[in-house]
Amino acid sequence: MNEKLNVLLVDDEELARDLLKSYLKGHEKVQLIGECENGFEGVQKINELKPDLVFLDIQMPKITGFEMLQLLDHKPEIIFTTAYDQYALKAFEINAIDYLLKPFSKERMCAAIDKVVERRGQAQEQSQRISRLSEYADEEYLDRVVVKDRHRIHIIPIEQIRYIESMDDYVLIYTDEGRQMKQNTMKFFESHLDPHEFIRIHRSYIVRVSQIEEIQQYEKESYVVILKDKTKLKVSKSGYKNLKEALDF
Amino acid sequence: MKHPFLNNRLLSIYYIVFWLVIGVLNFLIQAFWYDISYHLAVIDSFVIFILYPIMGSSIWFIIQYNRLDENDWLKNILFHFVAASIMNAIWLYLSYIFIKMVEQSHVNFIWGSLPSKVLTGYLLYAGYVVFFYAVNYYNSLRDRIKREAEMKMLVRDAELNALKSQINPHFLFNSLNSISSLTMSSPEKAQEMVINLSSFMRYSLQHNREEKVALRDELDHIKLYLGIEKIRFGKKLNPVFRVSEECLNARIPNMILQPLFENAIKYGVYEATEPVDVVMSCEPAQGFFRISIENEYDPKSKKHKGEGIGLRNIRQRLALIYGNPGLLQVSDLKTRFKVELMLPQK
Numbered sequence: 001m002n003e004k005l006n007v008l009l010v011d012d013e014e015l016a017r018d019l020l021k022s023y024l025k026g027h028e029k030v031q032l033i034g035e036c037e038n039g040f041e042g043v044q045k046i047n048e049l050k051p052d053l054v055f056l057d058i059q060m061p062k063i064t065g066f067e068m069l070q071l072l073d074h075k076p077e078i079i080f081t082t083a084y085d086q087y088a089l090k091a092f093e094i095n096a097i098d099y100l101l102k103p104f105s106k107e108r109m110c111a112a113i114d115k116v117v118e119r120r121g122q123a124q125e126q127s128q129r130i131s132r133l134s135e136y137a138d139e140e141y142l143d144r145v146v147v148k149d150r151h152r153i154h155i156i157p158i159e160q161i162r163y164i165e166s167m168d169d170y171v172l173i174y175t176d177e178g179r180q181m182k183q184n185t186m187k188f189f190e191s192h193l194d195p196h197e198f199i200r201i202h203r204s205y206i207v208r209v210s211q212i213e214e215i216q217q218y219e220k221e222s223y224v225v226i227l228k229d230k231t232k233l234k235v236s237k238s239g240y241k242n243l244k245e246a247l248d249f
Numbered sequence: 250m251k252h253p254f255l256n257n258r259l260l261s262i263y264y265i266v267f268w269l270v271i272g273v274l275n276f277l278i279q280a281f282w283y284d285i286s287y288h289l290a291v292i293d294s295f296v297i298f299i300l301y302p303i304m305g306s307s308i309w310f311i312i313q314y315n316r317l318d319e320n321d322w323l324k325n326i327l328f329h330f331v332a333a334s335i336m337n338a339i340w341l342y343l344s345y346i347f348i349k350m351v352e353q354s355h356v357n358f359i360w361g362s363l364p365s366k367v368l369t370g371y372l373l374y375a376g377y378v379v380f381f382y383a384v385n386y387y388n389s390l391r392d393r394i395k396r397e398a399e400m401k402m403l404v405r406d407a408e409l410n411a412l413k414s415q416i417n418p419h420f421l422f423n424s425l426n427s428i429s430s431l432t433m434s435s436p437e438k439a440q441e442m443v444i445n446l447s448s449f450m451r452y453s454l455q456h457n458r459e460e461k462v463a464l465r466d467e468l469d470h471i472k473l474y475l476g477i478e479k480i481r482f483g484k485k486l487n488p489v490f491r492v493s494e495e496c497l498n499a500r501i502p503n504m505i506l507q508p509l510f511e512n513a514i515k516y517g518v519y520e521a522t523e524p525v526d527v528v529m530s531c532e533p534a535q536g537f538f539r540i541s542i543e544n545e546y547d548p549k550s551k552k553h554k555g556e557g558i559g560l561r562n563i564r565q566r567l568a569l570i571y572g573n574p575g576l577l578q579v580s581d582l583k584t585r586f587k588v589e590l591m592l593p594q595k
Binding site for chain 2: 013014015016018019022037038059061062083084101102103144155157
């Protein structure tokens with residue numbers, strides 16, 4: 001473990017990056033391998049350079065630090081750097097290895113790096129921690145979803161989502177313009193979509209209420225939902241209960 | 250509560266004159282119309298219209314112990330009946346002493362008129378009670394109106410203070426971080442930024458200043474703010490001012506522009522990767538000054554959920570100052586965001 005940690009900076013403000021760079025210069029445990037000034041670039045470079053550690057700002061143009069985490073193939077250690085963000089703070093306290101509140105001192109940053117060095121090697125714990133982190137949204141309900149197909153990042157406004165289907169470790173998001181695949185859990189969407197707009201009708205489906213055209217019984221105690229685009233989706237027992245509660249019938 | 254006229258010399262004199270006139274009139278009527286002896290007429294007038302009013306003015310203190318809103322009616326009536334009886338007894342006794350002092354022989358005559366005197370005593374008492382209650386009610390009403398007006402003023406001031414832009418912590422901490430960075434790379438710039446930030450904060454924190462300031466002063470403040478943000482955002486932030494000469498002296502509510510620029514930066518510049526123009530313009534228009542602040546934004550960036558605190562605060566302030574929240578117009582043109590203020594010239 002004598003190797004230096006490869007570090008990447010992601011922050012949209014040049015001065016903030018300059019400060020971190022000058023702090024990191026000469027630090028014996030790390031080596032700076034790159035810097036990015038927005039989330040798109042961040043996703044690309046992390047997947048390409050596979051750093052061990054990323055200093056990540058939360059509020060950035062295009063996509064936020066949290067959204068970036070959902071798009072990573074390579075999962076590095078994350079130290080968040082942020083000025084002030086009440087939602088983010090909550091998430092850090094639960095899952096992040098450490099977070100730095102701007103402005104921070106060099107000593108504080110070194111302590112955070114030491115923490116990472118200390119925790120490295122506990123690989124299992126790390127991957128768990130990071131996947132939990134990527135399930136955090138900076139607000140209670142999402143107003144957009146970011147997805148990546150090959151090399152492009154798409155931003156889907158929530159209004160465009162018709163329904164969501166689960167498929168192993170992925171979810172398929174059906175929109176007005178087709179469908180997108182995203183690595184995430186149904187649980188994440190269930191808890192981050194406004195329950196007034198979306199209902200979980202089945203283990204595999206979350207449906208936008210306003211898309212529902214009809215609810216049909218096709219066997220005793222089993223139902224299907226027919227959407228406006230004529231898609232038929234199965235409804236489970238608990239899903240039927242959810243529908244009944246939400247639509248009040 | 251203060252006595253309505255004993256504490257006021259002028260009113261006391263009016264009170265005395267009022268009863269004196271009635272007393273004299275009564276004497277004249279009795280003496281010349283009913284042909285009652287002068288002696289008796291004087292005594293009768295004095296007893297009813299001088300002696301009773303002297304005692305009666307103290308009824309004010311009695312009703313202070315028996316506010317109408319505190320007790321039930323039966324209790325009130327009982328209370329006043331007892332008080333009136335005591336008052337009556339004292340009054341009749343004093344009358345008796347007075348008559349005895351003036352003219353012994355009239356005492357018998359007075360005995361004969363006792364029932365009508367007792368009735369007169371009760372009636373006078375009732376008159377006083379009604380009068381004093383009315384005065385009391387009027388006083389407390391006036392007091393309440395005054396207090397309410399004062400309260401409203403206080404609330405309004407407090408609201409206005411609360412609504413004036415508070416420094417956004419996000420802005421503050423990010424600026425401090427920029428300064429922290431500049432102290433290493435360029436100490437002079439760091440110093441400049443500290444000074445600008447201090448001036449900006451000093452202006453923002455002065456809540457006891459005049460409500461309205463010249464647009465010229467507000468612009469200086471805004472430029473300070475933009476200068477600080479420009480150090481953070483560099484080329485991305487491109488402010489443009491199109492302010493006509495006449496507007497510079499316009500009186501506008503202080504700190505009303507800064508939140509608008511803050512919004513423009515938050516939704517326009519912050520989310521952008523390319524330079525963004527933030528255009529402010531001001532021109533006179535039919536008794537108003539039309540001030541607009543416009544910025545481009547990426548419609549795919551984080552949504553503005555409804556109206557943010559900044560815009561809501563400005564609306565409330567305009568309602569408090571001009572009585573019209575509609576002076577602020579917000580239009581979302583999909584890729585451009587425009588806020589328009591119509592401020593009365595007067």
